[in-house]
Amino acid sequence: MSTKIETTNFLNDLDRVATVRGEIAGYLNQISNILEQSESAGEQNSGKLGLDRDIEDIYKASKNLYQGRFRLLVLGDMKRGKSTFLNALIGENLLPSDVNPCTALLTVLRYGAQKKVTVYFNDDTPPEEIDFKSFKHRYTIDPAEAKRLEQQKKLAFPNVSHAVVEYPLPLLEKGIEIVDSPGLNDTEARNELSLGYINNCHAILFVLRATQPCTLGERRYLENYLKDRGLTVFFLINAWDQIRESLIDPDDTEELEEAEDRLRRVFQANLADYCQVDGYDIYDERVFEISAINALRKRVKNPD
Ligand SMILES: Nc1nc2c(ncn2[C@@H]2O[C@H](COP(=O)(O)OP(=O)(O)OP(=O)(O)O)[C@@H](O)[C@H]2O)c(=O)[nH]1
Ligand SMILES: [Mg+2]
Known part of the structure; x- marks a missing residue:
């Protein structure tokens, strides 16, 4: 498996997307202006056509495209490596990720010239900028504590809306926002925080773990929340390195290939339905x- 990230090509592609996006935004703006002018001309002659709503929708679509935000939601069961994946993307161990403490807040990662984290609240409390160490310390929760709160149907930080991490990463500069979410689990109350955010996002990165292939819980989230919703879902099968560790003889390449193929078949059987677009696989x-x-x-080790 290659772990090389083809960043240059990808960033060039994003530049091309940004150019086309700007052009389409410009056309949409022209369309809404022409319609607006026609409506005011019509008003003085034969009467308006009642296109105000459409004009507003087109104008909004144009504005959104100009702003150029593309939001990816990283979703998955607890401890699948969601935060580790985001840290790998950044190239720094910045977001809370550990065997024990887990992500407790929706955390939006977006471009900023300086590294900083700001916590936003649901009540009148003004947004609070804190250092990364305090962020990790204050806003992670232990799974046992998470379970206890779930049983009482309580959220870990009920007055916190979300956190925003700004980072000077070229990928984010192109308008991409990536959202880390608290791991899904058996209790619906906590899942609402992560799943409720689906509609604010343009695509989903669903993180699974190679050594726990498509658990019942995961199949349920996929079936109940993602199936037939027209969402673009990418699947990351993480911790592929652990397959080797689980072999009796980790140096037996034939056994490794067989184990990998068996897992591939399980994932294929469970995920194929989510990878069909207009009848194409x-x-x-x-x-x-x-x-x-x-x-x-x-x-x-190699920051560049
Ligand atoms: N072997 C191996 N371990 C990994 C990998 N990715 C993450 N881990 C470990 O798995 C544990 C959980 O990782 P996190 O990134 O905190 O997982 P998460 O999905 O963000 O967890 P929650 O926020 O609790 O839902 C940590 O101990 C990571 O070091 C991987 O690719 N391989
Ligand atoms: Mg996490």
């Missing part, structure tokens, strides 16, 4: 085998 464009921890280690 696009599995290879939607499902990726990764090792976030290896990628993070490499990025930390």
Whole structure:
């Protein structure tokens, strides 16, 4: 499996997308202006056509395209490596990720000239900028504590809306926002925080773990929340490195290949339905085998 990230090509592609997006935004703006002028001309002659709503929609679509935000939601069961994947993307161990404490807040990662984290509240409390160490310390929760709160149907930080991490990363400068979410689990109350955010996003990165292939819980989230909703879902099968560790003889390459193929068949059987567009099978464009921890280690060692 290659862990090399083709960043240059990808960033060039994003530049091309930004150019086309700007052009389409310009056309939409022209269309809304022409319609507006026709409506006011009509008003003085034969009467208006009642296109105000359409004009507003087109204007909004144009404005959104100009702003150029594209939001990706990283979703998945607890401890699948969502935060580690994002840290690998940044190239720094910035977001809380550990065997124990877990992500407790929706955390939006967006471009900023300086690294900083700001916590936003649901009540009148003004947004608070804190340092990364305090952020990790204050806003992660232990799974046992998470479970206890769930049983009482309580949220860990009920007055916190979300956190925004700004980071000077070229990928984010092109208008991409990536959202880390608290891990899904058995209790619906906590899942609402992550799943309720789906509509604010343009695509989903659903993170699974190679050594726990499509658990019942995961199949349920996919079936109940993602199936037939017209969403663009990418699947990251993380911790691919652990397959080798689970072999009796980790150096037996034949055994490793067989184990990998068996897992591929399980994932294929469960995810194929989510990788069909207009009758076309696009599995290879939607499902990726990764090792976030290896990628993070490499990025930390070689920052460029
Ligand atoms: N072997 C291996 N371990 C990984 C990999 N990615 C993450 N981990 C480990 O898995 C544990 C959980 O990782 P997190 O990134 O905190 O997982 P998460 O999905 O964000 O967890 P929650 O926020 O609790 O839902 C950590 O101990 C990571 O070091 C991987 O690719 N391979
Ligand atoms: Mg996390």
